[in-house]
Amino acid sequence: MYSEHSTLNLPLLERLVGGTDVAAVVRSFIPPDLAFRIGERILCGGFSRYINAPSIGRIGMAFYETERRPALVEKYFDEALRGIRELRARCAPYLSPMDMLRCMLDELWPAGAHLATLYGRKMHVGLSRVVEPGVHFLAHHDIFAKDAPDTQEAHSLRAQLACNVYLQMPERGGALQIWDRLMTPADFDARRGDCYGIHPDLLGRPDVELRPQAGDLILFDSTKMHAVTPGQPQPRLSLSCFIGYRDRASPLVFWS
Ligand SMILES: O=C(O)CCC(=O)C(=O)O
Numbered sequence: 001m002y003s004e005h006s007t008l009n010l011p012l013l014e015r016l017v018g019g020t021d022v023a024a025v026v027r028s029f030i031p032p033d034l035a036f037r038i039g040e041r042i043l044c045g046g047f048s049r050y051i052n053a054p055s056i057g058r059i060g061m062a063f064y065e066t067e068r069r070p071a072l073v074e075k076y077f078d079e080a081l082r083g084i085r086e087l088r089a090r091c092a093p094y095l096s097p098m099d100m101l102r103c104m105l106d107e108l109w110p111a112g113a114h115l116a117t118l119y120g121r122k123m124h125v126g127l128s129r130v131v132e133p134g135v136h137f138l139a140h141h142d143i144f145a146k147d148a149p150d151t152q153e154a155h156s157l158r159a160q161l162a163c164n165v166y167l168q169m170p171e172r173g174g175a176l177q178i179w180d181r182l183m184t185p186a187d188f189d190a191r192r193g194d195c196y197g198i199h200p201d202l203l204g205r206p207d208v209e210l211r212p213q214a215g216d217l218i219l220f221d222s223t224k225m226h227a228v229t230p231g232q233p234q235p236r237l238s239l240s241c242f243i244g245y246r247d248r249a250s251p252l253v254f255w256s
């Protein structure tokens with residue numbers, strides 16, 4: 001169901017994209033004290049909020065927020081590379097964990113790994129996400145083809161992994177819950193209405209519950225329903241992206 005590792009490795013990726021495992025944890029992907037310090041640097045510059053999920057803070061726009069609206073799609077691409085450079089600058093003099101992850105994926109995957117392009121333009125990668133104390137990050141799934149329908153880039157994906165490096169964790173709560181079954185986009189959209197997600201109580205017991213520690217990396221199948229339990233008393237800060245898989249002979253792609 002899920003596996004624990006001390007390093008990011010190829011078998012772990014293969015088990016995830018092949019559907020054998022729903023999640024994998026890499027403990028201390030970066031040292032916990034370094035994670036905390038990088039987190040402080042990132043937060044110093046302030047943050048804004050998801051347009052369509054305002055209870056959740058973020059630095060850098062997610063493609064999910066564009067909701068197929070041309071003006072927002074334009075804004076997303078306009079800010080994409082600036083966002084990547086902004087995260088790098090906030091982390092300096094430390095290496096951005098997102099840059100490290102990108103290099104490691106490129107080195108590990110036989111066909112390499114690179115930044116995703118869509119409509120001929122480079123996407124953003126490396127969203128900093130802030131979940132404040134007491135906030136419930138509701139159950140949802142992330143499926144690229146819902147955000148970019150009618151694109152070959154989205155429909156050719158055979159797996160989509162969410163990938164999070166946890167920089168700061170609350171003392172209690174902040175667990176990632178995953179339900180190992182698919183909810184069709186139509187079913188999910190009908191249930192959620194105008195809200196970005198649904199209450200996890202509607203889904204019964206999660207199949208996987210993982211409480212990351214600062215410095216951990218978790219990868220999981222983002223097309224499965226997932227949620228984050230409320231944390232106390234500190235905010236929960238993570239760096240987030242998606243990894244797209246087509247086949248073994250094709251490069252992995254990443255975006256946020
Ligand atoms: O923060 C987490 O543990 C998961 C957040 C999430 O919904 C995602 O990465 O898609």
Ligand SMILES: [Fe+2]
Pocket residue numbers: 140141142162222226
């Ligand atoms: Fe998600």
